[in-house]
Amino acid sequence: MILSPLEGRVYQGVRGFETHLKEEIGGYKASWGTLYHGKAVKGPVFWNQNVWRAPFRMEFGSISEAAKALREIQRNWAPVLFTQFRRGALIRSQLPPLSHKPRPFPWLAPDVPMGAWTLADPHTIIASAQCSSPFPGGIIEFEEDKQGPPSRAYLKLWEALVRCGAWPGPGDRCLDAGASPGGWTWAAARLGAEVLAVDRAPLEERILAMPGVEFIKHDAFTLKPQSIGPIRWLLCDVVCYPPRLYQWIARWLDSGLCENFICTIKMQGLPDIETTRRFAAIPGSMVAHLYHNKHELTWMKVRDA
Ligand SMILES: C[S@@+](CC[C@H](N)C(=O)[O-])C[C@H]1O[C@@H](n2cnc3c(N)ncnc32)[C@H](O)[C@@H]1O
Known part of the structure; x- marks a missing residue:
């Protein structure tokens, strides 16, 4: 298994607004789905769903080897997959579960690191243990109230x-x-x-x-x-x-x-x-x-x- 840091950041774009993100980061070296690997931009970047702050590349042999390596870094890892879905699901099944239950409101998000990872190919993970969003993959769903409020705003x-x-x-x-x-x-x-x-x-x-x-x-x-x-x-x-x-x-x-x-x-x-x-x-x-x-x-x- 080879683990190497990636310079810069991986920015996860917002579907439909990827152009805004690309303009903000001014070019990128590689992309996987809506993930863009570019330099660390000075100052804030707004049009993203999540910023992977300390990205790395992991080349691995087996699924259990990949999952073990992630588990050894920290507990929480959210998959953000654009390809290799079956292989991704197998790795995910060997990681501690993350709750995808809709949250009640008010809800205090736990102050624990939330990592993210994707598969670039069958034997390469791109990941980051530190991300800007406290929610898995930048996603939070709530227990909605369909009666009280007049709209979903x-x-x-x-x-x-x-x-x-x-x-x-x-x-x-x-x-x-x-x-x-x-x-x-x-x-x-x-x-x-x-x-x-x-x-x-x-x-x-x-x-x-x-x-x-x-x-x-x-x-x-x-x-x-x-x-x-x-x-x-x-x-x-x-x-x-x-x-x-x-x-x-x-x-x-x-x-x-x-x-x-x-x-x-x-x-x-x-x-x-x-x-x-x-x-x-x-x-x-x-x-x-x-x-x-x-x-x-x-x-x-x-x-x-
Ligand atoms: C997106 S809606 C707000 C939805 C609201 N937050 C909700 O949860 O139901 C935007 C509102 O801004 C109001 N608006 C636009 N210009 C305004 C102004 N200058 N002063 C007050 N309200 C204005 C519109 O009438 C409209 O109701």
Whole structure:
């Protein structure tokens, strides 16, 4: 068995948005499915499902030899296969099991390393013990609520909160901008938070009827932080050009009136990389493409994350 480190990173692209990733990493040496092996880019890379931070190549003879070598490094290894599925399944069967059960919310992700591996050919594994996502292969599924929320948009909020390891609690004052039809408001109100929902479109009646929910029909961006007052969480899923969102968030940051932020940066046409970088440069924050995001990224800034 020969194990050799690979210089740089392996970036796992998001299906449908691989072009965005390729532009960000500026070329790559090799690829396997949606995995791209390139140099370690300075600064954050946004359009990925997972970054393999310490990749290596392992040439092996037998399936049990490969599984043993991975087990000796650490417990958790998520397969990300694009070829050699049968062989991959055999290796996987000799690794400690990973739970693929949908998670309840709230859920605190265990703080343990989550590795990832793929098969480049029958006798070559590409793997990394350290990855950017705490979820196997960058994937998290939740136990969905098919009755309560009016749409599935709440899933990306849940995922962001799990990534941050924090969520609104009973009595926490939240502003939900771009709240309609009410998925994020439902998610926060269900945790016992006091939610001020703002949208130019109406909130669903049954969401409005939830305890702690108040609604104002307004352009979120013309609301001044000082007129809202102190809030624990600012949640924003407004469809708008990213610079518009950035200007408004900058006012909130300057005001010091909000502790925690979860905002979707929606891309209109080509991704706005310049504004995304400005968001990512805000101290204590992170921008990621979440598993539940579409053509959008999520900016998260949570005080104790
Ligand atoms: C993707 S939807 C939000 C979905 C919501 N988070 C949910 O879970 O149901 C985007 C919302 O942004 C609202 N919106 C767009 N521009 C806005 C603005 N300037 N102020 C407030 N809301 C706005 C739209 O009316 C729309 O309801």
